[in-house]
Amino acid sequence: MATTAREEMRRFWERNERSGRPLSPHVSIYKWSLPMAMSISHRGTGVALSLGVSVFSVAALLLPEQFPHYLAQVRALSLGPALVCSAKFLLALPLCYHTWNGVRHLV
């Protein structure tokens, strides 16, 4: 009987890995294009946002105090408008990029 596709893939990878061939340069030599950069940024922002949400949720589960308490602590630090604004920008940027690029994928 002929082999299944999965079996053939497995054999290919086994032989390939056993031969210990070096990987030819790809990311380091290929000329970057806008679609490539946008695609990896979409993935990067997505992963970063996901991990951010997860960190927030786990913190919500573990930290003793409520959100307003910690917000008041941050406010008490009196960081100055420039720093607060930059922090908001750094939070909003990945979200907006991922959202708008996501719309581009959906359309």
Place this chain on the structure above:
Amino acid sequence: VPAALLGSALLRRPAALGAAAARCAPARDSHGPPRQGHGGSKAASLHWTGERAVSVLLLGLLPAAYLCPGPAVDYSLAAALTLHGHWGLGQVITDYVHGDVPIKVANTGLYVLSALTFAGLCHFNYHDVGICKAVAMLWSL
């Protein structure tokens, strides 16, 4: 996870079939009906459609969170955000993790992370101010 693997297996199947048929042309009929392929399960394409549906839902929840904040939007956001993130990270794992055991370990870890995330967000919505209010408060800083 099996759906994503099935999807990529489905994509590679025609090439493998072509090579196999070229090698044993007279015995082609002994191949029998393919177990995967055109008559196979629709799991992968349903998963894809589900991903788009949740993305659109999440997109709609963003203006909703701004215009009518409240528990309904909070819990919907928690669910849509978690699911969208879970499926997204699942695609990343499918792309970069190879080998049966690493894949299984990574996906199990992802399930745990997503479960924790959803639990944490719901806990936040119930016991604390809720997602919409929290963002509003944060931005008023």
